Amino acid sequence: MTVRIGVIGAGWIGREHIRRLTGTVTGTRVTAVTDIDRSRAAEAAAPVGARVAADGAELIASDDVDAVLVTSWGPTHAEHVLNAITAGKPVFCEKPLATTVEDCLRITEAETANGRRLVQVGFMRRYDAGYRQMKQVIDSGAIGEPLVVHCAHRNPTVPESYTSDMAALDTAVHEVDVLRWLLDDEIVSAQVVTPRSTRKRFAHLRDPQIMLFETAKGVRIDLEVFVNCQYGYDIQCETVGEEGLVRLPDPASPAVRTAAAHSTRVPTDWVGRFADAFDTEFREWVARVAAGAEPTGPSAWDGYAATAITRATVTSLQEDRTVATDIRPRPAFYGGAA
Numbered sequence: 001m002t003v004r005i006g007v008i009g010a011g012w013i014g015r016e017h018i019r020r021l022t023g024t025v026t027g028t029r030v031t032a033v034t035d036i037d038r039s040r041a042a043e044a045a046a047p048v049g050a051r052v053a054a055d056g057a058e059l060i061a062s063d064d065v066d067a068v069l070v071t072s073w074g075p076t077h078a079e080h081v082l083n084a085i086t087a088g089k090p091v092f093c094e095k096p097l098a099t100t101v102e103d104c105l106r107i108t109e110a111e112t113a114n115g116r117r118l119v120q121v122g123f124m125r126r127y128d129a130g131y132r133q134m135k136q137v138i139d140s141g142a143i144g145e146p147l148v149v150h151c152a153h154r155n156p157t158v159p160e161s162y163t164s165d166m167a168a169l170d171t172a173v174h175e176v177d178v179l180r181w182l183l184d185d186e187i188v189s190a191q192v193v194t195p196r197s198t199r200k201r202f203a204h205l206r207d208p209q210i211m212l213f214e215t216a217k218g219v220r221i222d223l224e225v226f227v228n229c230q231y232g233y234d235i236q237c238e239t240v241g242e243e244g245l246v247r248l249p250d251p252a253s254p255a256v257r258t259a260a261a262h263s264t265r266v267p268t269d270w271v272g273r274f275a276d277a278f279d280t281e282f283r284e285w286v287a288r289v290a291a292g293a294e295p296t297g298p299s300a301w302d303g304y305a306a307t308a309i310t311r312a313t314v315t316s317l318q319e320d321r322t323v324a325t326d327i328r329p330r331p332a333f334y335g336g337a338a
């Protein structure tokens with residue numbers, strides 16, 4: 001079966017994913033595209049032979065769409081995801097699932113009432129080969145019980161529209177998800193510490209920020225978010241356990257020796273750094289949809305937890321205190337005990 005996909009949002013990542021779904025992933029076709037900027041939708045739709053849908057609601061309801069991909073701005077995600085659940089169609093939503101905790105809970109409640117999982121959230125790091133290797137090492141017990149995790153999430157620059165709260169909501173949200181998965185643990189509190197800011201930023205921005213998280217099992221995580229680091233797109237993660245440590249491998253790149261120097265390349269953006277992870281993420285999602293099976297990737301519950309944790313992180317930045325994340329107990333529908 002060819003899975004016919006409708007795409008809502010034809011911006012940067014929407015176009016990336018359309019290319020991926022039509023050129024890299026097999027068994028799928030993009031049949032409809034919509035964007036509030038109609039010319040953008042038309043530009044993205046024409047090369048792949050898709051039609052331009054009037055809006056998200058029309059696209060979701062139409063017969064030529066088996067599954068929905070949401071790549072519009074974060075605050076619009078909840079409406080499209082809820083419409084897809086009502087229509088009974090699988091929906092892949094780029095992060096964040098929704099920008100408020102309340103909207104995330106509306107989605108988990110609607111999905112639970114629907115009775116089967118339809119939602120997958122675009123936390124692609126779970127599909128990165130390096131993170132998967134780290135998880136195998138941790139799960140094997142080779143480094144003993146995890147105690148401390150050191151992370152860095154660096155972007156070369158960000159546009160003026162990027163605000164201080166986005167360091168948590170837009171950027172650290174990736175670590176929040178991947179660490180919950182890596183450690184099989186929940187994040188119970190968040191604290192932000194701000195060193196002096198770089199001069200190479202827009203004046204309104206606090207950058208870098210250091211985020212400190214504690215998990216239910218007592219693991220401590222420190223995360224440096226630095227979105228104007230200048231030198232490249234750099235993702236670091238090291239987990240220290242009772243008997244050793246495991247470090248996220250840097251992406252493979254040739255080692256060059258010239259002019260008395262030894263160098264390897266650092267990626268410049270998320271597109272290149274996580275290209276393989278995005279491919280794997282969509283291959284696995286499309287295979288599940290084609291089989292009529294529930295998705296196995298990050299769930300609406302994971303989306304809810306990530307938003308609750310990053311919202312607590314923003315509160316810490318604003319109020320200069322440690323903030324409890326207050327994640328609800330995981331319901332049985334999402335694999336919880338109760």
Ligand SMILES: NC(=O)c1ccc[n+]([C@@H]2O[C@H](COP(=O)([O-])OP(=O)(O)OC[C@H]3O[C@@H](n4cnc5c(N)ncnc54)[C@H](O)[C@@H]3O)[C@@H](O)[C@H]2O)c1
Nearest residue numbers: 009010011012013014035036037071072073074076094095
């Ligand atoms: N997984 C990742 O690493 C990753 C990377 C980049 C972006 N993202 C996420 O993807 C989403 C989009 O990011 P982007 O960088 O492509 O942004 P963008 O601004 O380039 O594109 C968003 C597009 O959505 C359109 N849009 C907004 N509201 C809409 C609506 N209601 N219906 C239809 N179209 C609408 C806009 O006109 C725009 O073309 C964000 O949620 C972002 O956090 C994830």
Ligand SMILES: O[C@H]1[C@H](O)[C@@H](O)[C@H](O)[C@@H](O)[C@H]1O
Nearest residue numbers: 154155170171172174227270
């Ligand atoms: O939306 C992007 C994307 O999620 C990237 O993976 C992250 O590194 C950026 O900081 C963020 O702005």
